[in-house]
Amino acid sequence: MSIKKYGVLLVNLGTPDAPTPTAVKHFLAEFLSDVRVIDISRIIWKPLLHLVILPIRSPRVAKLYRSIWTEAGSPLLNYSLQQRAALAKKLPDIPVELGMSYGSPAIAEAIDKLLIQQVENIIVLPLYPQYSCSTTAAVFDAISRALKKYRTIPGLNFIRSYAAHPSYINALKRSVELSFERYGTPERLLFSYHGIPKRYAETGDIYPQECELTTRLLSELINFPADKIIMTYQSRFGREPWLTPYTDITLKRLAKHGIKHVQLLCPGFSVDCLETLEEIAEQNKKLFYAAGGEKYHYIPALNASESHIILMAELVTDLAII
Structure with missing residues (x-):
């Protein structure tokens, strides 16, 4: 084929x-x-x-x-469009479209565009490195709904996660190294992942294990003491318990215990968005400084960097059988 x-x-x-x-x-x-x-x-x-x-x-x-918000609009959408364009350039023989689980461009519209191009097999790449029922599974649901109107549906190759992919881990490693080169070596390095209710994990969601896997592999690869790396969860919503430790509380505790310099990476975000640019880079920075911290640096998401596009191309070509 x-x-x-x-x-x-x-x-x-x-x-x-x-x-x-x-x-x-x-x-x-x-x-x-x-x-x-x-x-x-x-x-x-x-x-x-x-x-x-x-x-x-x-x-x-x-x-x-x-x-x-920028002149180009939403950072999440802008970076995602850059990713689509860069991946399409990297894979000129394979049509690439972008869809959003919520809002525009919709997943159904993206599928329509692919099928108009006579695509028979769709490789679905949810831009969530770590699987969760609240993100990755929601993509699967949306695709199923979108395909209901078609008599003949395309073949599907669904990339459930890439939490341990070597190119992903290496891309994160390079981001950390660049931050250390620019801002110096911190006293603590935090890997902050988007949280989910603890109840979801207790009833079968493998998300915490996926986050722990990424953290372990990255910690083994970077030249930084493992006992000074802390994995945390951010962006909780509502009153029920979410996965811990919480990023904001951890930062305040570190500052109160004399830690002056921290750097944060958010490995679960493929592009920078509200949760990284506002919550992590601004809100949590203020919390850390207010509690006595002095140096705080957010390490940007991989966005449309060359290393990230190479990873995406590898994920796709591993499944595109000539």
């Missing part, structure tokens, strides 16, 4: 169309209505979401988005 019959679907979480309360409300309504993200009974959750959470949270989140 010709390699030209393969296509690639890159998928990220999504972003509001604009940093306004209305656009954010629309985005959050779609995102937080997904049972993969919030699995509370719909009878309880829907009224709570629409009558309480969205009216209160949307203006607050819109303000945060405004603080990171």
Whole structure:
């Protein structure tokens, strides 16, 4: 079978169309209505979401988005489009499209574009290195819904995760090395992953094990003491317990115990977005300084760097059988 019959679907979480309360409300309504993200009974959750959470949270989140919005628009969308363009250039014989689980461009639209190009096999690459039911599985659900309208569906190769892929680990290693070269060697290095409710892990989500695997492999590769590397979780939402230790609490504790210089990497984010650019690079920096810290540096996501595009190309070509 010709390699030209393969296509690639890159998928990220999504972003509001604009940093306004209305656009954010629309985005959050779609995102937080997904049972993969919030699995509370719909009878309880829907009224709570629409009558309480969205009216209160949307203006607050819109303000945060405004603080990171650029002339090119949403950083998450901009970086994701750069990734799509760079991967398409790297693989000129394979169509590449971008879809978002929530918001635009939609996964269904991206699939339509691939099938118009007579693609018969779609390689789905969710841009989540570590599997979680709340992210990767949600992509699978969206693809299933999008394909319901077709009489003949394409073959699917679904990349569930790449938490241990050597090129991924090496790309992260290089990012850490560049940060050390620029800002010096920190007293502590944090690997901060997006959190999930602890209950999800207790009922079968392998996400913590995937994060631990990435952390272990990266820790073994970089020239930095393993006992000074700390794995944490960020971006918790709601009142139930989430995976610990929490990033913000850890940073305050480190500063209060005399640690003056920390650097943070977020290995679970393929592109920089609200959770890295605002929460990690700004909010947590202020927390650390307020508690007595003096040097704080966020190590950017891999974004559309050459090493990241090489990784994506390897993931695709491993599955594209000529």
